[in-house]
Amino acid sequence: xxxxxxxITPFQVALVTSFTALAAxxxxxxxxxxxxxxxxxxxxxLFPPRFLVQNPTxxxxxxxxxxxxxxxxPFTRYLFNxxxxxxxxxxxxxxVSTMAGYVLAKxxxxxxxxxxxxxxxxxxxxxETVGIPRYLIISGLGINNTYLGHILPALASPVAVFMxxxxxxxxxxxxxxxxxxxxxxxxxxxTRMVLPLSMPAIATISIFTFQGVWGDVETSTLFxxxxxxxxxxxYVNSLLSGxxxxxxxxxxxxxxxxxxxxxxxxxxxxxxxxxxxxxxxxGIK
Amino acid sequence: xxxxxxxxxxxxxxxxxxxxxxxxxxxxxxxxFLVLVGPSGCGKSTTLRMLAGLEEISEGDLYIDDxxxxxxxxxxxxxxxxxxxxxxxxxxxxxxxxALGLKLRKTAxxxxxxxxxxxxxxxxxxxxxxxxxxxxxxxxxxxxxxxxAIAREPQVFLMDEPLSNLDAKLRAQTRAExxxxxxxxxxxxxxxxxDQVEAMTMGTRIVVMKDGIIQQVAPPRxxxxxxxxxxxxxxxxxxxxxxxxxxxxxxxxxxxFVNKRIKLPVPEHxxxxxxxxxxGISFIMxxxxxxxxxxxxxxxxxEEGWVRCEVEMTEITGADSYVxxxxxxxxxxxxxxxxxxxxKDDKLLVSFAMNKVHFFEEQSGDSVSLKGDAQ
Numbered sequence: 223x224x225x226x227x228x229x230i231t232p233f234q235v236a237l238v239t240s241f242t243a244l245a246a247x248x249x250x251x252x253x254x255x256x257x258x259x260x261x262x263x264x265x266x267x268l269f270p271p272r273f274l275v276q277n278p279t280x281x282x283x284x285x286x287x288x289x290x291x292x293x294x295x296p297f298t299r300y301l302f303n304x305x306x307x308x309x310x311x312x313x314x315x316x317x318v319s320t321m322a323g324y325v326l327a328k329x330x331x332x333x334x335x336x337x338x339x340x341x342x343x344x345x346x347x348x349x350e351t352v353g354i355p356r357y358l359i360i361s362g363l364g365i366n367n368t369y370l371g372h373i374l375p376a377l378a379s380p381v382a383v384f385m386x387x388x389x390x391x392x393x394x395x396x397x398x399x400x401x402x403x404x405x406x407x408x409x410x411x412x413t414r415m416v417l418p419l420s421m422p423a424i425a426t427i428s429i430f431t432f433q434g435v436w437g438d439v440e441t442s443t444l445f446x447x448x449x450x451x452x453x454x455x456x457y458v459n460s461l462l463s464g465x466x467x468x469x470x471x472x473x474x475x476x477x478x479x480x481x482x483x484x485x486x487x488x489x490x491x492x493x494x495x496x497x498x499x500x501x502x503x504x505g506i507k
Numbered sequence: 508x509x510x511x512x513x514x515x516x517x518x519x520x521x522x523x524x525x526x527x528x529x530x531x532x533x534x535x536x537x538x539x540f541l542v543l544v545g546p547s548g549c550g551k552s553t554t555l556r557m558l559a560g561l562e563e564i565s566e567g568d569l570y571i572d573d574x575x576x577x578x579x580x581x582x583x584x585x586x587x588x589x590x591x592x593x594x595x596x597x598x599x600x601x602x603x604x605x606a607l608g609l610k611l612r613k614t615a616x617x618x619x620x621x622x623x624x625x626x627x628x629x630x631x632x633x634x635x636x637x638x639x640x641x642x643x644x645x646x647x648x649x650x651x652x653x654x655x656a657i658a659r660e661p662q663v664f665l666m667d668e669p670l671s672n673l674d675a676k677l678r679a680q681t682r683a684e685x686x687x688x689x690x691x692x693x694x695x696x697x698x699x700x701x702d703q704v705e706a707m708t709m710g711t712r713i714v715v716m717k718d719g720i721i722q723q724v725a726p727p728r729x730x731x732x733x734x735x736x737x738x739x740x741x742x743x744x745x746x747x748x749x750x751x752x753x754x755x756x757x758x759x760x761x762x763x764f765v766n767k768r769i770k771l772p773v774p775e776h777x778x779x780x781x782x783x784x785x786x787g788i789s790f791i792m793x794x795x796x797x798x799x800x801x802x803x804x805x806x807x808x809x810e811e812g813w814v815r816c817e818v819e820m821t822e823i824t825g826a827d828s829y830v831x832x833x834x835x836x837x838x839x840x841x842x843x844x845x846x847x848x849x850x851k852d853d854k855l856l857v858s859f860a861m862n863k864v865h866f867f868e869e870q871s872g873d874s875v876s877l878k879g880d881a882q
Contacts, residue, residue, distance in 0.1 A: 396591075399590075
C-alpha cells in the first residue's frame with residue numbers, strides 16, 4: 223500500500239520562506255537591543271556599526287546602576303518611580319475605563335449621548351495642544367512633584383473607554399439581567415460578570431496603557447521639578463540628550479534601552495493571547 | 508404564596524403615543540401556569556419584564572403575595588427567570604451557573620452543593636456540571652437555565668419564550684418536561700410565547716394580547732370554543748378559523764345568516780345577540796375547519812344548509828387532510844378524512860355545524876354570542 227504524503231506545492235514553499243524572512247527581519251531590532259546593551263564602549267562607537275556583540279560585558283548595566291554614586295539621584299530611584307507610576311496608572315485606568323464603559327454601554331441615563339460625544343471629541347486632540355491646560359490644572363491642584371501628578375493626566379483614557387464601550391455592549395443584556403434576578407448588586411454584576419467577560423479588551427488596554435506610561439517623558443518634564451520624582455524614561459532621555467554625558471552616557475543608554483524594552487515585551491507576551499481573542503471576538507460578532 | 512396581582516398596569520415609552528402595555532388588569536393565583544400569548548410587539552414580554560422588575564411600571568400597581576412590589580428590585584421579588592437565549596454566565600461553569608443565585612443569597616456551602624446536585628439529577632445534567640456554557644448544545648443550555656431557576660426555589664417562575672431557540676423535536680420534548688416540572692413543583696409560572704400551540708398545551712390559563720391590550724383571559728378549552736373576538740378566534744387554532752362575511756336577516760321569528768351564496772339558519776342560542784336592532788350591520792361567521800363537512804355534489808337542488816363549492820387545493824398532514832374550497836369569493840378550509848381524495852376543481856357541497864359556529868360584528872370584531880350571554 224502506498225502511503226499518501228501531503229503534497230507541498232512550490233507556492234507553499236515560497237510562502238513559508240518569505241514569511242520566515244519577514245519574521246527574521248522584524249526581530250532584528252529586538253536582537254539589536256539585546257546585543258547593544260552588552261557591547262563594550264569601543265564596540266558602541268564602531269564604524270561601520272556591528273550588529274552582534276563581540277566581547278559581551280556587564281559594564282554597561284553596572285555603570286548604569288552604580289551611576290548613583292556620583293549622581294544626585296540614583297538610577298534605582300527612577301526605576302522605582304517608573305514601576306510605581308506604571309503599575310498604579312495601569313490599575314486605575316483599567317478600573318476607571320471598565321466602570322465608565324459598563325455604565326455607558328449598559329445603562330440608561332440623561333445626557334448619555336452627550337457624554338459619549340465628548341469622549342469621541344477628546345480623541346481628536348493632539349496631546350501637545352492640551353499640554354498647557356494640563357499644566358495649569360496640575361499646578362492648580364498642587365500635585366506637582368507627587369505620584370498623583372504622573373497618574374492623573376493618564377487616568378482618563380478616551381481610547382480605553384471607547385474600546386470598552388464597544389466591547390461591553392456586545393455582552394448580552396440578558397446575562398446581566400439574569401445576574402440581577404439571581405441577586406447580584408450593581409457592584410456584583412460589575413465584578414462577577416462585566417470584568418471577567420471584558421478581559422480581552424482589558425488586556426489590549428493594558429498593553430497600550432503600559433507602553434504609553436512606561437515610555438512617557440511629558441509628565442516628568444512638565445509637572446516634576448524635583449529630580450527624585452522623575453521616571454526612568456525621562457532619565458534615559460536625558461542620558462542621550464544631555465550635553466555633558468551624551469557621549470559618555472552611550473553605554474548606560476544602551477543598557478537602559480534594554481531595561482525600558484523588557485517590561486513591554488513581558489506585558490505583551492502575557493496578554494498577547496487575550497488580544498487575539500479580542501480580534502476574533504469582534505471579527506465574528 | 509406566589510399569587511400575583513396586576514392592578515391597571517400601564518407601560519409607556521417616551522415618544523410613543525400608544526402604551527406598550529395598556530391597562531393590564533389581572534390576578535394570577537398561586538400555583539397557576541399562566542401563558543401570555545400574542546404576536547410580536549403585543550406587549551407580552553414587556554409585561555413579564557415589569558413583573559421581573561427589569562422594566563419600570565409607568566402606571567398602576569403590582570403585587571406579589573399582597574406585597575406592593577412596584578419599586579422592589581428584581582432580587583428582592585423572589586422570582587426566577589428563564590430567557591429565550593438562555594443567558595448563561597459564559598465565564599462560569601455549569602455548576603457555578605446554577606450555584607450563583609444561592610451563593611449570592613448566602614446559602615451554606617454544603618446546602619448549595621446538595622441543591623445543585625439534586626437539580627442536576629432532575630434535569631439529567633449531572634455529567635455537564637464541570638463544563639462551560641460554550642461547550643453545551645442548545646438543549647443542554649436551556650436545561651441549565653431551567654436548573655438555575657429551579658435551584659433557588661423561588662415563589663414565581665418567569666419564562667420568556669424559553670423554547671424558541673430549540674429545534675422542533677427538542678422543543679416538544681422540553682415543553683413536556685416543563686409541564687411535568689411545573690406540576691411537580693406547583694410554583695406559579697408566567698410563560699410568554701408567540702406560539703399558540705405552546706400556549707394551548709402548557710397553560711392552565713391563557714392571556715391573549717394584542718397591541719398592549721388583553722383580548723381574552725381563559726383556560727385553553729374555553730379560549731378555543733368561545734373566542735371573545737375575531738383576533739382571538741383567528742390567533743388560536745391551526746389552521747386558522749374560517750371567516751365568512753355576510754349579514755343577518757329575520758324571517759318569521761327566525762334568524763338567518765345570508766350573503767350572495769349562502770343562507771344559513773342561526774342556532775337559537777345566538778338569538779339574544781341579534782335581538783337588538785342590528786339591521787344592515789355586517790357580520791362575520793367563524794367556522795373552524797373541523798366544523799365543516801364536505802359531500803359529493805349530486806347535482807340536485809341545494810338542500811338547506813348545503814352550499815355548492817369547488818376544490819382549490821388539498822393539504823395532507825398525515826392524520827388529517829385539509830381541503831381548501833372556493834365559496835364565491837371566499838376560501839374555506841375543511842378538515843376531512845385523508846382517505847378521501849379531492850382533486851382541484853371538483854364540485855362539492857359544504858355544510859357547517861351551525862351549533863358550533865361563531866358570529867362576530869365586522870366593525871368591532873367582538874363576538875356576538877358572548878355579548879348576548881352578558882345581556
